[in-house]
Amino acid sequence: MRYGNEEQLHQWLVPLLEGNIRSGFAMTEPQVASSDATNIECSIKRQGDSYIINGRKWWTSGAMDPRCKILIVMGKTNFDAPKHKQQSMILVDINTPGVNIKRPLTVFGFDDAPHGHAEISFENVRVPAKNILLGEGCGFEIAQGRLGPGRLHHCMRLIGAAERGMQMMVLRALSRKAFDKFIAEHGSFLSDVAKCRIELEKTRLLVLEAADQLDQLGNKKARGTIAMAKVAAPNMALKVLDMAMQVHGAAGLSGDTVLAHLWATARTLRIADGPDEVHLGTIAKLELRRARL
Amino acid sequence: MRYGNEEQLHQWLVPLLEGNIRSGFAMTEPQVASSDATNIECSIKRQGDSYIINGRKWWTSGAMDPRCKILIVMGKTNFDAPKHKQQSMILVDINTPGVNIKRPLTVFGFDDAPHGHAEISFENVRVPAKNILLGEGCGFEIAQGRLGPGRLHHCMRLIGAAERGMQMMVLRALSRKAFDKFIAEHGSFLSDVAKCRIELEKTRLLVLEAADQLDQLGNKKARGTIAMAKVAAPNMALKVLDMAMQVHGAAGLSGDTVLAHLWATARTLRIADGPDEVHLGTIAKLELRRARL
């Protein structure tokens, strides 16, 4: 919340850091392709000392948690401004009248309780004007600034999830027999586990490279490599975890191992924080630009 | 239940066909790789006019349903017989003492209630000797006879699931805009949807061919083509449904569309009724045999 002011920091950031409350980020909307942030329809209208918020959001992760007290809502303060200046972010106390947590959403059957992913409607929700983050029209800029590190953070967790999948599949293969041999003795298992390891190492190095570029060169210059990592990491993790599930047989798909849940989470990350298609577009654009020089 | 006798038919088949009761098939065991049926450890021991059953089964689909009254249990009547003569199938009234429905299993996060997939323990379960199907040592033979048609039945449902995925993704792409164009106008969508259609048509034809061979040549001679269909169909359906989910964005992974559940079901069919690896082995064996002629 480096974009917040003194007062906002005191009121919300301190209790957040102390672990007393939780927050939720309300950006995605059910009615539009939110991969394109210019599609957002939620309105945030100035009225005297307040803003009035109207809109419908979903996939606000964490908002089902009883400890969730504060929402960061992305909406439009000015529908007529230039395309990337229409959006603003604003803090909304979850108990403000008009905020309706409508239901939890599931991901492949998982409800991820108590955390959860909420659909929320905002009906004439009035919040103090000082709750705006950074200023009107800065929503897109804040999002851009946060998304790079946020995406890398997802990538890192995916590397960990894949590493866990590798470990589990190898241990299973060393302890389980089919057709008179341990799975680890079957030639096609060995070939597949090696391919998984290659994918994992390549992707780990790409994530490290992206993190290094973010540190050294900043968000903007690192965006190509971050986009590559954001595409590569979930796709790699899905492949590794899928093989780990297969080696576990039916147990791998059930709640008896962590694999199916890890897989489902990895699958969301081909969509959340920009679907593959958007990142591929970014990478291609940079490739063409370089060739034109 | 063409393997049952007159009495078995009257007692169980008639109410099943009338829809008054349901059945469950208890073959897979948690402790062993059940893809290799010779691994089965459940014991069915003759004792006077009864059999005593001891073992632990899971993924007995349908057994959570209150209407489920009868189980077909696969176990070993003779651990010393030749490898494929040790197994027998026996009818077990679900209310017999010693039958414990322990818990429902989930597939990804889905519990598939009320149907459900049960883990069941059998502790000194005593059933009349006449409940044996076909005869002692015939378990493997019965399984072989039923698995061909059973697998094809799965394949057919997968073709249907994939077709539904195709339809949903195209309709979504025609109605949803991102970056100022309908998804259906994006070049990579068109290329991917065409690849899905090719995969679907190829697989549909393979399933039809397998069905025709089953009718014309019988289970044994059709087994290679059935194995091919059993590998091809779920893998194709997973690919098509995955793309359909991606086109739907987060909605595609949630309970708001049928896609995630169809995907999860298709994923089980790379394991159930023989994992891909076993069928690939069958196909390879026939390929080598043909070359040796």
Add this chain to the structure above:
Amino acid sequence: MRYGNEEQLHQWLVPLLEGNIRSGFAMTEPQVASSDATNIECSIKRQGDSYIINGRKWWTSGAMDPRCKILIVMGKTNFDAPKHKQQSMILVDINTPGVNIKRPLTVFGFDDAPHGHAEISFENVRVPAKNILLGEGCGFEIAQGRLGPGRLHHCMRLIGAAERGMQMMVLRALSRKAFDKFIAEHGSFLSDVAKCRIELEKTRLLVLEAADQLDQLGNKKARGTIAMAKVAAPNMALKVLDMAMQVHGAAGLSGDTVLAHLWATARTLRIADGPDEVHLGTIAKLELRRARL
């Protein structure tokens, strides 16, 4: 040459069918993306009782052969006509002044002598007006009519090439040892050979289906399935032949087996008679049209 008239038939078709002469088809041009036939730049201009041809063609297969006597040239008789009425086909005696066979082209390193693929320039080549096929502006229509069957013919040869690759790889694997086992005993070989067989069978069925639709429904209604076969067949053959080469080690890439040449030929068929991208576009268009009904 069902599009030719009596005189054309007598002069050229009879010696062709008797095997005394060969023909070449000159359509593709080096300067433009010929996958889009509307790009063609070769001009065929009426001048009294003659046509004057100017242009540059390449990939005229067969034109290097000393027995090649007649060329079918596709060019534009009217650059101002509607897009698909500009093109005409005309017969050109290869010995006409102004026809220069400039050089043979190679495919990978293969020159395919004596057959060969020629680059040809046409400089003020004058041919009798009666040499036009069907009539001015009918070039696109003739091409459309011939391409369906022509593409299927390629697909059929690809099925044969893949089948030969399967056979060769299995025989090699049964006769060659590495690390104390025959290649055919390595688990990953078995898994891969089975996957190749599945791909081959699916594609064979698709090609048969396309041929049946062509017979039953005609070129236009079968075009979707023909497009699918035209994409599926070379991609499948490339995969199978690539594995066959790998199993043969370095021999598989050399001239000591037929594999590398079969592979190179299959690779041309992802481009010749319409690149994959064009056929995928056709398939996608039909898919969207069906959904809109």
Add this chain to the structure above:
Amino acid sequence: MRYGNEEQLHQWLVPLLEGNIRSGFAMTEPQVASSDATNIECSIKRQGDSYIINGRKWWTSGAMDPRCKILIVMGKTNFDAPKHKQQSMILVDINTPGVNIKRPLTVFGFDDAPHGHAEISFENVRVPAKNILLGEGCGFEIAQGRLGPGRLHHCMRLIGAAERGMQMMVLRALSRKAFDKFIAEHGSFLSDVAKCRIELEKTRLLVLEAADQLDQLGNKKARGTIAMAKVAAPNMALKVLDMAMQVHGAAGLSGDTVLAHLWATARTLRIADGPDEVHLGTIAKLELRRARL
């Protein structure tokens, strides 16, 4: 040639470094799977002050070149020694009686003249005993020591080849129109070019990591990562170059661009210096060992 002695160095290494002569390395044999070096059948027998060499080799790259004067031959000095102590390397003047350069081999039709890949027979070739490298039974050890760096060297060239392919495909796509748009404006091109870039960057980082491990940890500890790079680099380059060829249309397969030759060379590197299968085995073995700790 750090394994050579003073005299060997003076006689051969100096002229080699001065560029006056060339060398060839004769290891692979047509009759056996040379991916498993223990299969080698060429014999090197001690006889007084000489060794007598008998055997048949192929893929001795460079041996067709008229400047090639010296061969390093790998054979067995003792067929009864432990498996990895049977092999020795020996220097053979190419003009020694009994050395027959039988023919050049082609790779996808390319003969790579004047360099070339030779098949060579050795019939009772007598060379001085001092020509042995390092000592009898050291052949396997020398090979092991050289293969790590040699493989990485191939990987680096493959990265360069892929980078060139990227450049060429992008420039082509920016300058060529099909269906009224530049190829670079087609959505599926953009998506594919981005995927190629991701693969290229991941693989480049893996090759750099392997080189760093080789420097820091030495050949033996780096062998897992080198094996990964040796599998990843050619497969990545083949994918990128294949797409580059496709974007170039028929020109991409011909001798008019460098792409087909780059592709063919990359394809050999899935076999030369250990086929993919062998390296995957190494990687899997290390993975299992790590899990067992």
